[in-house]
Amino acid sequence: MTHKIPPLEDHKFDLDFLSKDSKPIAHLKKTYKIIIADDDEDIHTLTELLLKDFVFEDEGLFFIHTYSADETIRNMDRHPDAAVILLDVVMEEMDSGLKVIDYIRKVQKNRLIRIVLRTGQPGYAPEENLIRDYDINDYKLKTELTKQKMYTTLYACLRSYRDLMHIERNKSSLEELVKISGDLFKKKSLIDFLESIFIQISIFQKYTLHLMPNSKIEKNGLIFTANGIILIGIGKFKIYETHLIDEIKGLIGIEDVLHELPETNKNVIYLKKGLLFYNKGISSLRDYVYIELDKERYDKALIELLINNYALALENYQLNELLVKSHEDVIFTLTETIERHSNETSNHVKRVSVFMKLLAKHYDVPESEWDLLRISSVLHDIGKIGIPDSILKKPGKLSYQEFEIIKTHTEIGYRILGTNNHPIFEKAADIAYYHHEKFDGTGYPLGLSGTNIPLYARMMAIIDVFDALVSKRCYKEAIPIDEVFKIMRSESGKHFDPILLGLFLNEKEAIIKVLEEYVD
Structure with missing residues (x-):
């Protein structure tokens, strides 16, 4: 018409x-x-x-x-x-x-x-x-x-x-911000934390009302301490890790800004080429985050809301790291003391912890468990604290009765660790109790076999025996590593889980590196 x-x-x-x-x-x-x-x-x-x-x-x-x-x-x-x-x-x-x-x-x-x-x-x-x-x-x-x-x-x-x-965009951005806030406190590392900032900050770009932005954000940022030491860098700042912030030409003078922060009563400062923020909580734990970006491309109010949430998350991360580090220091000090008391070196527990994390990485163990496993594994022989010195330090072969007594260290360790429901101690209790079980069912204390033995205990069985064979003890000399590998392989399917054993022995180069780093 x-x-x-x-x-x-x-x-x-x-x-x-x-x-x-x-x-x-x-x-x-x-x-x-x-x-x-x-x-x-x-x-x-x-x-x-x-x-x-x-x-x-x-x-x-x-x-x-x-x-x-x-x-x-x-x-x-x-x-x-x-x-x-x-x-x-x-x-x-x-x-x-x-x-x-x-x-x-x-x-x-x-x-x-x-x-x-x-x-x-x-x-x-x-x-x-x-x-x-x-x-x-x-x-x-x-x-x-x-x-x-x-x-x-x-x-x-x-x-x-x-x-x-x-x-509509403010509504969507605020909804996204709520989702982000729930995920912030799940970050497991500083690099994970820094990477996530760039993923989320892209949501708050300014763009024309009818066209989505078609330009990608360049990920250039870093986290540094109050002393100016760069902890983590991504993008063009990656090469500056462990350097001082003043060594970066474009950021020279940034420390002058840091001195002004307490007076501004702000924890987000806009610089010439980006923004700087930090947590305002515990100054002794304070780290600074620098993000390089074009300030004109972003909604300032939403960015500041996002960054304030990240500042809280950063403080939470730092406090959690401090708590984990404190736990780790106490646990390692305790176990090193016990090992020295039983005529073994403190490096034994250090090697064990590194080997456990190495094996965890090559097996189907979630990354979130690696460090928990590394720490909890050093408590595997804590039960030895309840074994008489006359048996524990005996240079010769143990009698049947003495061996029966020393076997009780698994139960003693479980009783000590089993009363604490912290993830570190829960894992440590199982490792302490079951790490002398054998894959063919001839171990102790319960004679479990195969996959009925908890995974982490099967891992510890391999690592504990391996380190004992390559190390000097009061009752024996160290055995050369190639011979130890032969001994271990001969016990595949008998003493050891064959799949786990294969994964561990395949890492010979990494194993030798650990042995060289933590020499008795």
Whole structure:
């Protein structure tokens, strides 16, 4: 159906610039997508002609032309970020435009696009009924198709669209921030912590209201101590790990900023090329995070909210690290004392702990368990504290009765460790109790076999025997490593879990490195 085009105002227009695929105004970097849905070619031409110089907040228009309800619906699926649709009521059918409205609002659930319904037959589609019954934003007669009317309509629609997009993006950003906050305290390392900042900070980029950002964030950042020592770096700062912050040319003078922080009462400071933040809690644990970014690309309020959460998470991480380190120091001191008392060196427990983590990495042990296992493994012989020195330090072979007594160290160790429900001690209790079980069922204290023996105890069985064979004891000399490997392989499936044993012995180079580092 065609419609009579209203007379143009007293303007002279050059129609040669128009084409099917219109181009945005050359000097404008961004454009709003405008869908013109009408079955009259002249309406398309005139609408685009009237709006050819239209600019809203330094952004132009990009026109998408459709001529039927089906074509319009297909283009709505292709361009869900369209800002405005100028929609004819009557196209291939009398209610084509109304079907498009229902699709946009009810099927697509697109509440953001502004719908301007246009008609040349107001009697068929009364304005009052359409405004009341359909979720549209404006209603225009085609007789109102003038430059002034079009500009007024587009300004109103785009302002509304802009404000709705701001609300929607702020809502989405805040929802994302809530999700992020729940994950922050799960970070297990400083590099994991730093990497996550860049993943999350991208959410809060500023971008045009209708186009998602197409540029990637460069990950350049670092964490350094109050003394200026760089702990972790990513991107171009990776090479500066363990260096001083003042060695980085672009960051020279950053320590001057640190002295000013207490006076500003802020924990987020914007620098020339990025931002700096830190936790404001315990100064003795304070670390600083520098993130390189283009400040103009981000919503400052949301970034500061995100960074404040990260500052809390950083403090939580530091306190947790301090607690773990304290536990580790106490445990290693205790076990080293016990080993020395039983005429074994303190390096035995250090080697055992490193070997356990090495084996855990090559087996199906979650990474989150590696360090817990490393620490808990050193308590495997804590039960020896309950064995008389006359037996524990005996240089010769033990009698049957003496061996029966020394076997009780597994039960003593379990009783000591089993009363504490901390993950370190729970694992240590099982390792202490079961690490003398053998894969073929001939071990003690319960004679368990195969996979009935807890995994970590099967791992310890391999490592404890290996270290005993390669080390000098009061009752024997150290055995050369190649011979030890032969002995261990001969016990595959007997004393040791064959799969775990194979994984451990395959790491010969790493094993030798540990033995060289922790020499008795």
